[in-house]
Amino acid sequence: MKLIALAFAGLLGLASLSTQAVAAEDDYLTIQLKDGPVVVQLLPDVAPKTVARVKDLAKKGEYDNVAFHRVIEGFMAQTGDVEFGDMKDGYDAQRAGTGGSDQPDLPAEFSSVPFERGTLGMARAQDPNSGNSQFFIMFADGSFLNGQYTVFGKVISGMEYVDKIKRGEGGNGEVNDPDRMIKVTVGRK
Template identity: 75%
Template structure:
């Protein structure tokens, strides 16, 4: 009986380390090149598998490249990811940026107990909890009022100092005139 318990404990340890290694594999990182430097986000497929898969698909297709940070609120967050209206080199529509998504379907909410803290990356959505598509935001500060209300997809693990330099919005809802953009977005860590 002791041998069986020992073998089971070893199997659990092995599975846990495999899961940790998988969560830390290179394809579970997103690198966003900003004007000031790279931002590396550790994605959380164990927390929000459908959302992470969609972000990775859009990034690997180059759809996030040149997309504006259309809504940036000091002390709160920087929002981007509108691939439909936010591409500053192809079809940028300042009046509609932030209202679009991608050609992929909207996603059902994957709410979790992961808190919204400085550096947390969450999915933007309309009032319908199941309406997240391509837009996401990066928190400048803690935002516990978002906990359990928005899907967390990852956290910034390096380059937060570059996020802090994103141009802030002047409008009442954080709208940015002449916004900064994601220069290039790739799956994986910077080379």
């Protein structure tokens, strides 16, 4: 009887591990760029509302074909304007970077996680609670952003493809004929 109880406990442990593996897979985002896939580890313990929003938009396909409308050498690449940045449906070069999703803005989720190379942060207007769908990927460390913007993820592979994103020429990093996120999926695909 004791042996059966131990075997049953072992099976429960395996079931628990497989549930954790499924949950862990859900904490990754894959962004397909022109040069290859970028895998991001999401940080739901750090920014749960932001991570939930990004996953929701990715699952709905809203990030697919969205332009990197603002890209500044040595700083970051900004994307995620699902309203005006979709390069296959409704792209508006003049307005890209001013839109968001049809969902309400998010509250800031500031943390002690630093802005380092490969960090993903939620873009916002002057109001700290105005993040919606746009985000940026850091090309380099940016400690001046620490505690000012919501960190929600970190590139764990494919940073070499992020480095190849077309840079902007304008004073604010505006990009003519920008690169785009071809497809964004939840998981490491």
